[in-house]
Amino acid sequence: MVGIDLRNTQQTDGGQVRLHVRLIDALLAQRGHLIGWVPLFLACGIGWYFAIRFEPSWPFMMTVLAVSLLCTGCARIVHVSCSPILLALALIGAGAGLAKWRTESVAAPVLSFRYYGPIEGRVVGIDRSASDALRITLDEVFLNRLSPDRIPKKVRISIHGDMPAVPVRPGQRLATTGHLSPPSGPAEPGGFDFQRHAWFTQLGAVGYTRNPLLRLAPAERGGFGLLVFEARMAVSRAVQATLPGEAGAFAAAIMSGDRSGMSQVTLSNLRASNLAHLLAISGLHMGLLTGFVFAVLRTILVLIPGAGLRLPTKKIAAVGALIAAGGYLALSGGNVATERAFTMVAVMLVAILLGRPALTLRAVAMAAIIILILQPESLTGPGFQMSFSATTALVFVFKYLRHANWQHWPKWTRNVLSVVISSFIAGIATAPFAAAHFNQIAHYGLIANLLSVPLMGALIMPAAVLAACLAPFGLAWIGLFIMGLGLKWILWVANLVANQDGAVGHVISPQWFVLPILAAGLLWMVLWQGRAKIAGVLAAGLAFFIWSQATRPDILIADSGGMIGRMTEQGRALSKPRGDGFVTGVWLENDGAPITQEIAGARDGITRGLRRYQVDFGAWTVLQVSGKTALAEITGCDGADVLISNQSDEITRPCEVFDIERLRLTGALGLSLTDTGGLRVNAANAVTGPRPWTPQSDDNTIALSFVMDQNGPELAQID
Known part of the structure; x- marks a missing residue:
């Protein structure tokens, strides 16, 4: 018989019991x-x-x-x-x-082909594109020779060339002739999916026109949303008429959410100085506005003889601030960031009405729950992640600082220190998410925020409220003048900081799972009660370590078939110095090296010919040709293993062919060598999978990623 040591068994059982008890205690x-x-x-x-x-x-x-x-x-x-x-x-x-x-x-029709012809619709959105072109969004769309069930609910058109002769106003029904295409997919496998973003905004087609806009009908009185949009644009025009220049455009963006007057240079400076958050109507603006209204109303009530003793002044002020927040939400256009900010402020004001502490993790959690229920897709966006990371970090840190003894510090130093700590904590909390989404870090962002954020609370937002109160009497210019002084200072700071050497650092895009690990680790550190908080620190450290090991695809191919980019020792080389500018910009940013396309298009690593671009990559040759003539001149594959074309190719060839028809189904491609010398071909739509917002095909294997060896492609879904 085999002997059994009962003492060891009892000790083992006892250890298991103690571990079980500890786990129960930790959960309790x-x-x-x-x-x-x-x-x-x-x-x-x-x-x-x-x-x-x-x-x-x-x-x-x-x-x-x-x-x-x-x-x-x-x-x-x-x-x-x-x-x-x-x-x-x-x-x-x-x-x-x-x-x-x-x-x-939110399902709505999406255009499935490239369209050129008449476009009619009602104006429900006005903004500017990344190229600074005026851009309009239309609903109630009519497209020639398309049945109503195939016409997108909304389309967005960039107006190229001269400015339209017809002033664009909300509710107008306009007509033009232009190009439309389906919303584009990710610029590379695993990249930002504009198709998904467009799906949830019910944007079924995007395009441009170089033709005049014709007004078919004057602005009509539509529903509540259109009335609010008309009011917003009226406020924007009035503000910019009174306060011209970039300061007026900045004021219009803060007061009405209309950024169409902002130049790309100003936007770039604000991003480089980490002040772009001052432009978006988000938690900062909503918090400053409601805080100012709350303080003013409560002060007025207290100054009324006897009112402070008989009336719940704090709750009355909270109701007034909540009404002001609702009006600001409507006036701003009700975009996702503003709705999120309003929800957070509303939860905190309701907490005051119920006699509960306002700035607590419980209030932040309630706001997050409401937003995730109403707009679950916002989880994947930078706005949700950055706003809640900043708010959670601030509430968490100030919960501990509240118990510190600051009484021996002069009051003015406490206020200054509070601003410094707030800016530092918010900057640290949002930096990883900003770097992951935008591939840049503003090195002097803390300094810029310390010089700008206090002015938003002390001068700019109170002046905005003053302008709104004086507007019925024709005296809004007083508040706008004061507001302009503060905004000009912020623009000066942004320009000064952005033009310093080393103002912006660039980072490589992380793998898709890095942010979830990082967020889970940081939230564990905040939420867990007990010494196991350290596990959150370890998880966050693991996320940063994985991020530091991130690599980029060796070869990237645009879904248009017109551009190829190869990673070299000097950085990514592009086949051409012009064309597919948006896609190449995304590639270079995700590489962590956003140089100009002209520089990348002159790098070695790609053999360039007349509409013919070749990459010799290990034992493989990738050939990209542009135009029908160049494709017709190809005999077989001309020795290439992979042939890329921006034209339809109906010839059977002895290599892997990605013509424009196939690329529309696969999306952008990423190519890299395997450990065994094979060629891994990763398709953007294979990473996304067959979802409602991605192009569908009868042959699902056409969009699969696969690995090629000398015997040919082996189809396999790549994880």
Whole structure:
């Protein structure tokens, strides 16, 4: 017989019992703080839905929701230490269900081909493109020879050439002749998916026109949304008429959300100095506005004899601030960032009405829950991530600083220190997300914010409120004049900081899973009660380490078939110095080296000929040709293993061919060598998967990623 040491068995059992008890104690210690975990697990479910490479069917989602309900029911009967785990699983399932429901609820037709012809529609949006062209969004669209069920709900047109002879006004019905195409996919595999963004805004086509705009009907009185849009644009025109120049355009952006007057130079300076957040109507503006209104109303009520004793002045001021916030939300156009800011402010003001602390992690969590329920797609955007990272970090840090003894410090130094700490914490919290989405770090951003943010609260936003109050009496110019002084200072600071040597640093794009790991680690550090907080620090450190090891595709191919980029020792070389400017800009930014296309187009590494560009890559040759004539001159594949063309190719060739028709289904391509010398071909639409917002084909293998060896391609979905 085999002898058994009962003492060791008892010790092992005792260790297991102690570990079990510790786990239960750790879970019980989270009681009273669980609300903060709700948006985290909702986000896990939403993130899973957008990360998977297939569209889950409704039977599948109903099964997930049924399991979630089962977990919710079981959470009421199991031990109190286990119920949070079951509720977490239920929230993950609920998050996935919310994302699926939102995707289906906003479904609208998307143009499936390139269109040229008459375009008619009603103006519901006015802004500017990255090339500084006036851009209009139309609804109630008419396209020639298309049935109503195939016409997109909204289209967006950039106006190139001379400015339109017809002043563009909200609600006008305009007509022109122009080009439209489906929303473009990612510029590279795993990149930003504009198709998905357009799906949730119901934008079914984008394009441009060089022809005059014709006004078919004057501005019409539409629904509430159109009336608000008309009011916004009227405010913007009035502000810019009173306060001309970039300061007036800045004031119009802050007061009405209309950025169409801002030049690209100013926008670039604001980004480089980390002051671009002052332009967007977000939490800072909403917080400053409501804080100012709250303070003014409460002061007025207190100054009324006896009112401070008989009336709940704090609650009355909160109601007034909430009304002001609602008006600001409507006037700003109600974009996602402003809706998010309003939700956060509203939660905090309601907390005051209920006699609860306003600035707590509980209030931040409630705001996040509301936004994720209403707009689950916002989770993947930089606005949601940066605003909540900043707010969470500020509330978390100031919760501990509140207990510090500052009484021996002079009051003015406490105010200055508060601003410095706030800017520093917000900057540190948002920096990783800004770097991941925009591939740049503003090195002097803290200095610029210290010189600008206090002015927003002390001068600019109060002056905006003053201008709004004096506008009915024709005296808005007084507030706008004061506002302009502060805005001119901010623009001066932005220009000064942006033009310093080394003002902006550039970073490589991280892998898709880096931000989820980083966010989970930081939230664990904030939410977990106990010494296990250190696990959050380790997770964040792991995310940064993985980011530091990120690599870029060796070869990138645009979905137009007209551009190829190869990574060399000097950086990415481009086949041409012009063309596909937006795509090449994204490539270079994601490389962490946003040089000009002209410089990249002159680098070695690509053999350039007349409309013919060749890359010799290991044992492989990639050949890209532009135009019908160049394609017709190709015999077979001319020794190439992969042939790229921006034309339709109906010839059967002895190599892997990606013509324009196939590229429309695969999207952009990324090529790299495998460890065995094979060629890995990764398609953007294979990374995205067959989702409602991606092009669909009868042959699903056409959009698959695969690995090629000397025996030919081996189709395989690449994870």
